[in-house]
Amino acid sequence: MPQVDGRIDNNVATDESPAVARPSGETVRIVSKPWGEEWWFARTGQYAGKVLVIRKGHRFSLQYHNVKHETLLVWSGHVRMEIGPDAEHLETRVLEPGAVTSIPPGMCHRLEALEDSHIFEVSTPELDDVVRLRDDYGREGTSNL
Numbered sequence: 001m002p003q004v005d006g007r008i009d010n011n012v013a014t015d016e017s018p019a020v021a022r023p024s025g026e027t028v029r030i031v032s033k034p035w036g037e038e039w040w041f042a043r044t045g046q047y048a049g050k051v052l053v054i055r056k057g058h059r060f061s062l063q064y065h066n067v068k069h070e071t072l073l074v075w076s077g078h079v080r081m082e083i084g085p086d087a088e089h090l091e092t093r094v095l096e097p098g099a100v101t102s103i104p105p106g107m108c109h110r111l112e113a114l115e116d117s118h119i120f121e122v123s124t125p126e127l128d129d130v131v132r133l134r135d136d137y138g139r140e141g142t143s144n145l
Contacts, residue, residue, distance in 0.1 A: 034137040035060050036113075040127075048127055052111070052119040054079065059112030061132035061139060062087060065105050068130075070123035074099045077117025083109045087133050108133065 029040040035058035042049035054060070054077075062082065074095045081101065084090040087108055094114070095101065103109050111119065132140045 033060070034058070034139075043125060043127065045125060048121075048123050048125045050121045050123075051075070052117075052121055054111060054113035054117045054119065056113050056115045056117075059110055059136065061130070061136075062090075062108060062110040062134040063130050063132045064108045065103075065126065065129045066131065067105055068124050068126040069102075069104050070121055071100065071102045072111075073120040073122075075118040075120055078114040079117050079119065080112040080114055081109065082112075083107060110134075 031038040031040065036053040036055045039051040039053065040048070041051065052060075052072075056077075059080075074097050076097055078097075079095050081093050081095050082090040083093070083101070083103070085107065090108065095111075111117075131142050134140065
């Protein structure tokens with residue numbers, strides 16, 4: 001559950017319930033994933049913002065996006081990133097808190113948490129634009145969320 005100043009923030013919704021409005025009218029939606037959670041804090045026609053919460057030892061799909069352009073900021077933890085023009089030509093790097101990476105459309109990528117990690121993702125709004133090439137949880141193919 002998200003925390004604010006060390007306290008549990010109850011103004012959130014999980015993927016089992018509708019998003020909860022904050023006094024400002026904005027919402028945070030929590031989407032459960034096999035590797036952790038996504039906290040969706042912004043989604044407009046121009047951009048989207050999420051926090052990726054990846055549990056130690058888990059990783060998300062080796063994937064690319066046809067249209068979506070994203071920028072990642074490692075907020076906490078350490079992650080191993082695989083990134084390259086295709087699945088056969090990947091570079092591996094370890095990202096620490098403060099590291100920023102831009103991922104243009106068509107770029108293959110995957111993150112693996114070396115410890116529990118929080119990553120801010122800001123992107124263009126195409127959140128259902130994902131092609132999974134390899135997946136530890138059997139979800140290969142194109143996503144429709």
